[in-house]
Amino acid sequence: MQPADRFAALVAELAAEPGVTPPGAERGRGFGSAALKVDGSIFAMLTRERLVVKLPAARVAQLIDVGAGEPFEAGRGRPMREWLTVGADHDWPAVAREALAFVSRRR
Numbered sequence: 001m002q003p004a005d006r007f008a009a010l011v012a013e014l015a016a017e018p019g020v021t022p023p024g025a026e027r028g029r030g031f032g033s034a035a036l037k038v039d040g041s042i043f044a045m046l047t048r049e050r051l052v053v054k055l056p057a058a059r060v061a062q063l064i065d066v067g068a069g070e071p072f073e074a075g076r077g078r079p080m081r082e083w084l085t086v087g088a089d090h091d092w093p094a095v096a097r098e099a100l101a102f103v104s105r106r107r
Contacts, residue, residue: 003088007046010096011036014044017100036096043103044096047072051086053099060084063095 001009014036015022023034023045035045044053052072055063060082063069068090071079086095 003046003049003051006092007051010044010051010092013093014096014100019104020100036100038100038104041103041106043099047085050088051092051096053084053086053095054082055084055095055099055102057081059098059102063090068095 011022014020017038019039021037021040023036035042037043042054044051046052060069060071063084063086064071067087069084069086072083072085073079074083084095086092
């Protein structure tokens with residue numbers, strides 16, 4: 001399955017969760033306009049055909065250490081501590097649900 005199709009399936013799965021806004025539901029075209037949000041905060045997005053999620057920095061480091069993903073760089077030349085580019089073989093729904101729970105708790 002292509003990354004865009006995997007992300008569309010993920011959106012369909014999570015869109016009914018409380019507070020979740022699917023991509024395109026809000027006006028605008030800037031950063032985050034094509035992302036899954038909870039209560040207005042991004043928790044998962046498709047960037048360069050890869051799933052990117054927001055998790056605690058320690059969890060991001062752990063997932064990188066076991067080969068489940070890579071650091072996410074937003075084009076500024078240095079990785080963002082709480083963002084993970086998820087590997088293609090990793091369970092996207094599980095890590096996206098983990099990100100949803102993390103971002104929901106922060107609100």
